[in-house]
Amino acid sequence: MSDSKHGEAKKLFIKTYGCQMNVYDSERMVEAMVADGYVTTERAEDADMVLINTCHIREKASEKLYSDLGRLRPLKAAKPDLKIGVAGCVAQAEGGEIMRRMPLVDLVVGPQSYHRLPEMARSGLKSIDTEFPTEDKFSLLPKRKAARGPSAFLTVQEGCDKFCAFCVVPYTRGAEVSRPVTRIITEARDLVERGVRDITLLGQNVNAYHAQATGLAGLIRALAKIDGLERIRYTTSHPNDMEDDLIAAHGDEPKLMPYLHLPVQSGSDRILKAMNRKHTAQQFLRVIERIRAARPDILLSSDFIVGFPGESDADFEQTMDLVRSVGFGMAYSFKYSSRPGTPAAEKPEIDAALADARLQALQGLLSAQQREVQHAMVGREVRVLYDKAGRMPGQMVGKSDHLHAVHVTDPDGKPGDLVRVRILASSANSLAGARISGI
Ligand code: SAH
Ligand code: SF4
Ligand code: F3S
Secondary structure, X not given: OOOHHHOOOEEEEEEEOOOHHHHHHHHHHHHHHHHOOEEEOOOHHHOOEEEEEEOOOOHHHHHHHHHHHHHHHHHXXXXXXXXXEXXXXXXXXXXXXXXXXXXXXXXXXXXXXXXXXXXXXXOOOOEEEOOOOOOOHHHHOXXXXXXXXXXXXXXXXEOOOOOOOOOOHHHHOOOOEEOOHHHHHHHHHHHHHOOOOEEEXXXXXXXXXXXXXXXXXXXXXXHHOOOOOOEEXXXXXXXXXXXXXXXXXXXXXXXXXXXXXXXXXXXOHHHHHHOOOOOOHHHHHHHHHHHHHHOOOOEEEEEEEEOOOOOOHHHHHHHXXXXXXXXXXXXXXXXXXXXXXXXXXXXXOXXXXXXXXXXXXXXXXXXXXXXXXXXXXXXXXXXXXXXXXXXXXXXXXXXXXXXXXXXXXXXXXXXXXXXXEEEEEEOOOOEEEEEEEEO
């Protein structure tokens, strides 16, 4: 398959920004390019092709593309054959403009057109493809083969129909589309054959998954039947799509892990309404209550935006109150970033220093909660799936059922082992423990 007949295989350097769906997409693009004769390299300087998989979610994320391209300019000048490609959500949102403003870019490919990447790379012409075709691009990409680590992402749903007032995703990823159950099961089986034991199902609105008369709960139950697959997770979900059967699955499907990322964004009903979230703080709290009734030890995570246009001190305090009343095991918080083309971008922004101060206060509270939840694990016995060897000799690193990173003293451990561990200590972002026995 490689073009070694004509000399060395071409080298691909890929850089990935953004969410897990971009990580998954990058893996699939690498596989497509490898099937077309490329090998990967860790150094842009050695590459015949540089591919930047971009994120458009906040202004800072988008800007990274332009600074990366600036840094690539001397490389391209020294090596005119170097192909530079831009993929992902900035490609989708600003593809035409990138091509016009950045002559060093050879190709622009939107998230729905990755199956065309090898062909675009082969053609000597500048090309752009940001269509939203109806076929399942993943089924057109080559099948995955090589052995791999014990945890994997698997995209089951793409796109978003929710149109939160601040968010570009419905524009960059298009309408909600679910992949067929049968294809997902085949892909999961292939992953398990390649050594995977822990799969995270991905979607911009993963719990809106619906295909072949099956919702996400049905998909999870079908996947749980695969021998050798030990853990199932999913992300990111929307509070309004937490259906009864999905909540029930948290209580009775042992392979579904006790961790849930459920973004709420704000604790103020006024702001939630302005954000077009279509739920109140109370409705969110009620969903949490029902999930905890089904799975009392579930670790909850969320996303928050501070400084949304019009957010007052009182609104922000309601966000702090919501955080206090839930108690999150971890969470992400962001300062509002005005995005071109979104309804919120029409509204006047609040004072940046005020937004910074709120972000700091919220992050202080969230990290205190994270520390508390982690600390409560000390002394407990947890299951850890080893990802890789740790930095210290005789140490392994892996994830607990609750998705805590755990460093384990275990000279005999190897990646893929699922073991019982006694937690002995908690530090900023991880736990440490000792192995009890194999399972
Ligand atoms: N589909 C998911 C995640 C979307 S993007 C969801 O429904 O929540 C991930 C997070 O980025 C969002 O949850 C939100 O907290 C944040 N985000 C999205 N747009 C943003 C913006 N314009 N400014 C700041 N944060 C934003
Ligand atoms: Fe964006 Fe809202 Fe859709 Fe999430 S649900 S991707 S925040 S529009
Ligand atoms: Fe970013 Fe696109 Fe994901 S905007 S967060 S890479 S869906």
